[in-house]
Amino acid sequence: xxxxxxxxxxxxxxxxxxxxxxxxxxxxxxxxxxxxxxxxxxxxxxxxxxxxxxxxxxxxxxxxxxxxxxxxxxxxxxxxxxxxxxxxxxxxxxxxxxxxxxxxxxxxxxxxxxxxxxxxxxxxxxxxxxxxxxxxxxxxxxxxxxxxxxxxxxxxxxxxxxxxxxxxxxxxxxxxxxxxxxxxxxxxxxxxxxxxxxxxxxxxxxxxxxxxxxxxxxxxxxxxxxxxxxxxxxxxxxxxxxxxxxxxxxxxxxxxxxxxx
Amino acid sequence: xxxxxxxxxxxxxxxxxxxxxxxxxxxxxxxxxxxxxxxxxxxxxxxxxxxxxxxxxxxxxxxxxxxxxxxxxxxxxxxxxxxxxxxxxxxxxxxxxxxxxxxxxxxxxxxxxxxxxxxxxxxxxxxxxxxxxxxxxxxxxxxxxxxxxxxxxxxxxxxxxxxxxxxxxxxxxxxxxxxxxxxxxxxxxxxxxxxxxxxxxxxxxxxxxxxxxxxxxxxxxxxxxxxxxxxxxxxxxxxxxxxxxxxxxxxxxxxxxxxxx
Numbered sequence: 409x410x411x412x413x414x415x416x417x418x419x420x421x422x423x424x425x426x427x428x429x430x431x432x433x434x435x436x437x438x439x440x441x442x443x444x445x446x447x448x449x450x451x452x453x454x455x456x457x458x459x460x461x462x463x464x465x466x467x468x469x470x471x472x473x474x475x476x477x478x479x480x481x482x483x484x485x486x487x488x489x490x491x492x493x494x495x496x497x498x499x500x501x502x503x504x505x506x507x508x509x510x511x512x513x514x515x516x517x518x519x520x521x522x523x524x525x526x527x528x529x530x531x532x533x534x535x536x537x538x539x540x541x542x543x544x545x546x547x548x549x550x551x552x553x554x555x556x557x558x559x560x561x562x563x564x565x566x567x568x569x570x571x572x573x574x575x576x577x578x579x580x581x582x583x584x585x586x587x588x589x590x591x592x593x594x595x596x597x598x599x600x601x602x603x604x605x606x607x608x609x610x611x612x613x614x615x616x617x618x619x620x621x622x623x624x625x626x627x628x629x630x631x632x633x634x635x636x637x638x639x640x641x642x643x644x645x646x647x648x649x650x651x652x653x654x655x656x657x658x659x660x661x662x663x664x665x666x667x668x669x
Numbered sequence: 670x671x672x673x674x675x676x677x678x679x680x681x682x683x684x685x686x687x688x689x690x691x692x693x694x695x696x697x698x699x700x701x702x703x704x705x706x707x708x709x710x711x712x713x714x715x716x717x718x719x720x721x722x723x724x725x726x727x728x729x730x731x732x733x734x735x736x737x738x739x740x741x742x743x744x745x746x747x748x749x750x751x752x753x754x755x756x757x758x759x760x761x762x763x764x765x766x767x768x769x770x771x772x773x774x775x776x777x778x779x780x781x782x783x784x785x786x787x788x789x790x791x792x793x794x795x796x797x798x799x800x801x802x803x804x805x806x807x808x809x810x811x812x813x814x815x816x817x818x819x820x821x822x823x824x825x826x827x828x829x830x831x832x833x834x835x836x837x838x839x840x841x842x843x844x845x846x847x848x849x850x851x852x853x854x855x856x857x858x859x860x861x862x863x864x865x866x867x868x869x870x871x872x873x874x875x876x877x878x879x880x881x882x883x884x885x886x887x888x889x890x891x892x893x894x895x896x897x898x899x900x901x902x903x904x905x906x907x908x909x910x911x912x913x914x915x916x917x918x919x920x921x922x923x924x925x926x927x928x929x930x
Contacts, residue, residue: 592917
C-alpha cells in the first residue's frame, strides 16, 4: 500500500504535534513554514520527515493541515483559492475560531474547518507531543459533503481525538466562553500576581490559581487574531464578568459593614 | 508506648481526612461535631474510632484539631478560653484565614493557627481522603514558643504535608489572591455558564474553564465567614480584576474597530 503523505503548513506546537503523531501512524510528513527556521526545529524534534517548499508540499500531500495562526490560515486559504484545485483529498485548518475560516473557505474544494481542543501555554515544535490530542475533543464544521466529512473524522480519530460536529457560529460562541474568556482572565490575573512574590506565595498557590498563572504565560501573538475574530462573543462576556465581580465586591463590603454594626 | 489520642472537633471533609490519616498513622481518633449526625458519617467513613461528647474529647486528647468553619473555630477557641487549660499539648485550627484566629487565640496555651492548602469542592466526611494533604503546603503561624511550633510541624508532617511558617497577615493577603479571589471568580464564571449548555458545550470545555466550573460548585456556607474575615484583602483585588476585564473589553473593541476601518 502506498504510504500516506501528510503536509503540514505551519510547523509550530500544534503542527509539530500533528506531524509527530502522523509519522508514528506511518505517514510520510512534509513540513513548510513561512518562518524558514521553523521546519529545521520540526525536523530536529522528529515532527516532520522533510522540510519542503510550499508548492512541493501541495504537489505531494494527500492531506494538508494548515496549522498557522488565524491570520496565516486565512492567507493560506486565499493562496489555495488562487492556485486552483489541490491534489489533497482533505485540507483542514486548526484555528481556534471557525466562522471567519468557513466564510473564507467557501467553495474551496476538500476543505474542512476544524479545531482540536488541545494545546499548551508553550509554543514551538520543540514542545511537540504525539499524545497532545489523545482523548481530546477535535471539533469540525460539517462541510455538507458527507464523504469529505468522513475523511476528516477518520483523520482526527487517527490522533486519538474525539471528533465533534459543530456549527461554526455555535463553536465560536462556546469557545469564546470556555477558552477565549479564561485566557483574558488569566492574563489579567497574572498581571495582578506581580504584586505578590516570594517563597510563601509560591507555596500558597492553589489548584485554580496555578492553572490561571500557567495560562497567563500564553503568547499573545497566537491570540491576537483569534480574539479580534471573536470579539462579538468575547466582549460581552468580559463585561458581564467584570460586572459580576464588581457586584461581588459590593456585596462583600456591604455584608461585612452590616455584620460589624 | 501509649497510643496517641487525636481529637477532631468538626468531622467534615477536612476533619474526616485528618482523622483517617491519623488512624492510619496509629493514633486513636475521637470525633465531635455540633451537628449530631456528622460523627456517625465519620465513623462509617472510617475517619474516627469513637464519636464522643465535647468534654470527653478534651479530657482524653493529646492533640486537638478544630476543623470547623471559621465561625465555629472562633466560637470553639472562646469555649477553650473559658473552660481553662486543656490537657492536649497541641491544639490547632485549620481555617482558611489566620489573622482573626490568631487574634482570638491570644493567650490560649498550646494553640497554633494552621491552614492546610488542601480541600475539594465537596464537603462531608464521606469524601474524606487520607491522602488529601500529601505533598501539599500546610501553613502555620509561628506561636513564639519554639517547642510548641516543633510539635505542630511534626504533626503536620505526619500527614505527608510540607509545613510553611508564615505571618498571619501575610498569609491572609496571599490566600486572598490565590484562593479567595479565584473562588469568587469561579462562582461568577459558573453563573454565566448557565447560558451555555448541551453536549457541544461539555466537549468544548478546556482545562481552565473546567477548573473554574469545578470550583464554582463549592459550598458558599464554608466561604461566607472566610470571605467576610478577609474582605480587606479580597475586595480591592476583585475591583482591580473587574477594572482589568473592562479595560480588556475596551481594548478588544477599539482594536477590532480600528482594524475594520
